[in-house]
Each structure stands twice: as C-alpha cells, then as structure tokens.
Amino acid sequence: MTHQSAPELSFGGGLPDLRDQVILVTGGTGSFGRAMTQRLLSDFQPRKVIVFSRDEQKHFQMQQDMPDPRLRFFVGDVRDRQRLMRAFEGVDVVLHAAAMKHVPLAEYNPLEAIRTNIDGAVNVIDAALERNVKRVVALSTDKAVNPVNLYGATKLCMEKLFIAANSYRGSHATSFAVVRYGNVVGSKGSVVPLFAKQRLEGRLTLTDPQMTRFWITMRQAVDLVVLALTVGTGGEVFVPKIPAADLASLAQAMGPGCEHKVLGVRPGEKIHEALITADEAPQVLDCGRYFVIEPSFPWWGGVQLPGHHVAADFTYTSANAPDRLPVVELRKTLVELGFLPDDVGNSAPGVA
Numbered sequence: 404m405t406h407q408s409a410p411e412l413s414f415g416g417g418l419p420d421l422r423d424q425v426i427l428v429t430g431g432t433g434s435f436g437r438a439m440t441q442r443l444l445s446d447f448q449p450r451k452v453i454v455f456s457r458d459e460q461k462h463f464q465m466q467q468d469m470p471d472p473r474l475r476f477f478v479g480d481v482r483d484r485q486r487l488m489r490a491f492e493g494v495d496v497v498l499h500a501a502a503m504k505h506v507p508l509a510e511y512n513p514l515e516a517i518r519t520n521i522d523g524a525v526n527v528i529d530a531a532l533e534r535n536v537k538r539v540v541a542l543s544t545d546k547a548v549n550p551v552n553l554y555g556a557t558k559l560c561m562e563k564l565f566i567a568a569n570s571y572r573g574s575h576a577t578s579f580a581v582v583r584y585g586n587v588v589g590s591k592g593s594v595v596p597l598f599a600k601q602r603l604e605g606r607l608t609l610t611d612p613q614m615t616r617f618w619i620t621m622r623q624a625v626d627l628v629v630l631a632l633t634v635g636t637g638g639e640v641f642v643p644k645i646p647a648a649d650l651a652s653l654a655q656a657m658g659p660g661c662e663h664k665v666l667g668v669r670p671g672e673k674i675h676e677a678l679i680t681a682d683e684a685p686q687v688l689d690c691g692r693y694f695v696i697e698p699s700f701p702w703w704g705g706v707q708l709p710g711h712h713v714a715a716d717f718t719y720t721s722a723n724a725p726d727r728l729p730v731v732e733l734r735k736t737l738v739e740l741g742f743l744p745d746d747v748g749n750s751a752p753g754v755a
C-alpha cells in the first residue's frame with residue numbers, strides 16, 4: 404500500500420494502490436495537472452508519471468520546478484491520435500485533464516473547443532483502449548450540467564463519450580470514469596485572482612452579487628480523482644459534496660470597504676450552477692461525502708459502495724447546497740491558500 408502518513412482524503416474512500424504504476428496526465432502542465440503530479444509523486448510511489456501537453460515552455464518550467472527522475476515530459480496534442488497512441492504505450496492509468504476551459508474563448512472559437520474537448524476525448528478513449536490502459540478518469544465541470552455555453556456543452560459530450568466507452572471496451576480491460584466538480588478556488592482567470600488585484604485599487608467589479616458558485620480547493624479536486632481511482636469500477640460520474648458561496652460574500656471577504664461596481668451577468672454565464680439536476684436524480688446515489696451518478700446502460704452492475712438513492716426531485720445546485728460559506732470562512736480559506744494577507748479584515752481598501 405501507500406504511505407501511512409498521507410493526510411485524510413476530503414471524500415474518504417481510502418487510497419488506490421498505484422505503486423509501480425505508470426500514470427499519464429493529459430494537461431499535466433496545467434493547474435490540476437501539476438497538483439496531481441506532485442501528489443502522485445509524493446504519496447503513491449508510481450514507477451513513472453508522464454506529463455502530456457502541447458507547450459514546451461510549460462514542460463520546461465515544470466521540469467525546473469519538479470525535478471524528479473520518475474517524471475517524463477511528453478509534448479503532444481490530444482487532437483493527435485497517433486501521438487496519444489505513442490504516449491500511452493505501457494501506461495496503466497490515464498487522467499484526462501487537458502481542455503480548453505475559458506468560456507468566452509470557447510464561445511469565440513467554437514471549433515477549437517470542439518476539437519480539443521470532444522475530438523480530444525475520442526482520441527484519448529481510442530488510444531486507451533488500443534493500448535490496454537487499465538483505468539481512465541476524465542475531469543468534468545458543473546458547466547457541463549444543462550450547459551448554456553459551448554465550453555459546458557463540449558464537456559457534456561466528453562462525459563457522455565467517457566461513460567459510453569465502457570459499453571464498447573469489448574475484450575479490453577479498460578474502465579472509464581468521470582469526476583465532475585465546480586470552480587477551483589483561485590484558478591487562472593477566475594474571480595479570486597481578479598478580486599485580489601482589484602482590492603488593492605479599492606474597487607471590485609461584480610457580475611451579480613446574488614450569483615453563487617461551488618467552492619472546491621485544488622487539494623479537494625485531486626482527492627476526488629484519487630477517490631475515483633480507488634472506488635470507481637467504470638461508468639460512474641463522481642460528484643463531491645462541497646460548499647457554495649455567493650459573490651457578495653466573496654467581495655466582502657476579499658475587499659471589505661471596497662467600492663463595488665456591478666457589471667451584470669456575462670453571455671454564457673448562469674446565476675447559479677448545478678452539479679446534479681432532477682433529471683439525473685433517479686441515477687444518483689448518496690455515498691456520504693460524495694454522490695455517484697450511475698450510468699443507465701444495461702451492463703451496469705451497480706455501485707458496490709454504501710449509499711442510498713436520492714429523492715426523485717433531488718437537485719444539487721450552488722443555490723441550494725446545504726453548506727453556504729459565510730464571509731469569515733471564505734476569508735480564512737483565502738488567507739490559508741495565500742490569496743489574501745491575513746490582516747485583510749482590518750486593513751483599509753488600497754492597503755495590501
């Protein structure tokens with residue numbers, strides 16, 4: 404098994420045995436990829452971790468930041484099936500994180516988003532089957548649920564492709580599962596780094612103070628993937644139970660005393676996000692610290708986990724999430740994660 408000293412996982416579920424395994428992370432140079440790679444190397448004794456993405460500069464930087472003889476840097480594009488075939492040779496586990504993820508950019512460049520997020524998913528599935536990869540976990544988002552923008556729509560397609568891939572794996576032993584979660588606190592291009600910059604000027608721009616979002620840390624996102632690797636058998640969508648926060652509270656936490664300018668909701672944005680809709684409820688199992696959405700295919704043998712089915716009208720949205728973070732909690736987390744100085748509650752706007 405793995406190190407005894409590993410901290411408790413956010414969603415329980417124990418630890419997967421990844422010792423001596425070869426693990427490939429598509430999008431390995433991104434925010435999730437780097438955090439996951441670091442975790443794999445420190446807690447799971449893999450034989451190799453292969454980082455797969457396009458930009459050589461990011462590879463070079465990661466090599467400098469994480470010198471480790473078990474790391475391999477594979478420059479490649481998920482749109483390139485042949486390249487994936489080469490990269491997946493001898494790989495046991497694939498974590499598929501590569502994506503175009505910026506909503507406005509996907510709106511403006513729809514075909515590019517489709518090529519990376521949908522065609523790329525098809526290629527990852529095909530190469531994983533051809534190369535007899537044992538387990539594949541793909542990363543999805545709350546924006547895939549009843550999508551209103553192209554990014555969400557492409558991630559919905561990606562989810563469907565990965566779950567359906569379990570239907571045609573034939574003689575291959577490959578299993579495919581998905582994790583679906585909300586905004587990672589402080590991820591690039593998100594509101595937290597924006598407010599962190601704006602608070603120094605004493606003025607925050609808000610789309611809508613009533614807007615709510617799920618709130619997950621990178622550590623928890625990594626834990627969710629670890630959970631999927633531990634308990635997933637193939638076909639599940641894992642959804643974490645996580646808190647939510649409204650934008651007004653976040654603004655209060657990050658810039659007390661700052662002026663607020665309300666800009667209005669942007670095209671392709673929702674006021675509230677959903678992680679589970681009522682349409683999915685009949686397939687949803689409550690497993691304590693997380694939900695599992697079971698596939699509705701005849702091959703599905705059922706979840707071998709303690710849990711119970713949710714009510715027929717169940718929904719899980721950032722507006723009705725039982726855990727709504729108050730200002731003080733938001734501030735505490737942001738200080739812990741380094742997005743705020745610890746005296747922010749006392750300092751005047753404009754003072755770091």
Ligand SMILES: NC(=O)c1ccc[n+]([C@@H]2O[C@H](COP(=O)([O-])OP(=O)(O)OC[C@H]3O[C@@H](n4cnc5c(N)ncnc54)[C@H](OP(=O)(O)O)[C@@H]3O)[C@@H](O)[C@H]2O)c1
Nearest residue numbers: 430432433434435456457458480481501502544586587590
């Ligand atoms: N961040 C969030 O709040 C959030 C929330 C829920 C779900 N997710 C999902 O989590 C995953 C990881 O997100 P992240 O925040 O880590 O994103 P990120 O920091 O933007 O990283 C994306 C990674 O994908 C790579 N990539 C992009 N296009 C590629 C392609 N065509 N071929 C190969 N690699 C490619 C990028 O490197 P190159 O550009 O150099 O190739 C980079 O390594 C995504 O699937 C995203 O949809 C993110």
